[in-house]
Amino acid sequence: MTISKTKSILSLSLFAVLFVFLFTGCKKDDDDDKDIVLAEETYDLKTKDALGVSGTVTFYKRSSSTTIEITLSGITSGNHPAHIHVNSAIESGGIALTLNPVNAQGISVTSVSKLDDNTSVTYEQLIAFNGYINVHQSANNLGVIIAQGDIGGNKLTGASENYSLTEFNTSGVSGQVRFEKRKNNNTLVSISLNGTLSGETHPAQILLGDVTTVGGGQVVLDLNNINGSTGKSITNVYVLKNGTPIKYDDWVVYDGYLNVYESIINSTTIISQGNIGEL
Structure with a gap:
């Protein structure tokens, strides 16, 4: 009788230990799940x-x-x-x-x-x-x-296109414009020029057609002004001047060109330009 009781007590004790181990083990697993990087x-x-x-x-x-x-x-x-x-x-x-x-x-x-x-x-x-x-x-x-x-969505994907900007009217200003694709398919447009004047501000626009378009093409986008001290301008682009959405994939086949102007006052005098998109 005593042996039987002892076995029963031992069995219950082992069961209790096993239950506690399983319960706490599962709880720890649940806690660990919350820390798992998915x-x-x-x-x-x-x-x-x-x-x-x-x-x-x-x-x-x-x-x-x-x-x-x-x-x-x-x-x-x-x-x-x-x-x-x-x-x-x-x-x-x-x-x-x-x-x-x-x-x-x-x-x-x-x-x-x-x-x-x-x-x-x-x-x-x-x-x-x-x-x-x-x-x-x-x-x-x-x-x-x-x-x-x-x-x-603003992360750059690594896809990009570069286009040359050549001097116009013997201005001595030239460089390039770079179109970079974002994850959301918007476009980071960066202009980098040499020969600009420190302290000057140069407007820049994208127009329809190409640099040989008689009378100039329609302005479709005003870019951020170029800082003459650095020769640089950066613009995030996702919509045209008329409100039409535009993505990076549209720009790489676009029929357009870019003009850079002498100053805000002389905003019709072109100092650098170049074709973009499908050249």
């Missing part, structure tokens, strides 16, 4: 107003949220506010999401399931988001951006 996407953060600061931001998909991790080099001290803004960096826009500040080690980690306006947001929506990230020098100096980068 997908990830990384974007570059480049130097902006402070030299030597750059890095990356990575979006990690988890079961019920997205972890956003910023890693910067060149940070020496202090906390640096970070935000996701709407639009591309060249356009600028309001804050959509406030991230945890980047610390003195150059790290920021934020778990996200909602935007600042309390709108729910998923990993899939974030990696398609029309936005960019700014990292600021400090809470008291938000005007100085130490690192910046386009994210989501």
Whole structure:
């Protein structure tokens, strides 16, 4: 009788230990599942107003949220506010999401399931988001951006086309225009010229036809003005002057040309031009 009771007690004890082991083991697995990275996407953060600061931001998909991790080099001290803004960096826009500040080690980690306006947001929506990230020098100096980068749909795919811009009217101004494809099929248009005058501002337009069009073609797009001190202009393009949407794939077969003008005052005097699209 005593032996039978002892066996029963031992059996119950073993069952209890097994139950606890299985229960806690399953619970640990459930907790681990929440930390599993299901997908990830990384974007570059480049130097902006402070030299030597750059890095990356990575979006990690988890079961019920997205972890956003910023890693910067060149940070020496202090906390640096970070935000996701709407639009591309060249356009600028309001804050959509406030991230945890980047610390003195150059790290920021934020778990996200909602935007600042309390709108729910998923990993899939974030990696398609029309936005960019700014990292600021400090809470008291938000005007100085130490690192910046386009994210989501604004990420560059690597596809691009370059077109030459030749001098006109013996201006001595020449260079190129580069069309780069974004993930959302919008276009980053970058003009780079040599021979421009420091302190001058040069308007630039895209027109229908080619450089030999008699009387000039119809203006379809006003680009951002070229800074004469740097010879550069950058424009994010997704719609023409008349409101017609246009994608990168449209530009590479476009029947058009680009004019650069002497100044805002002399906005009809061409100093450089070149065909684009299907030459």
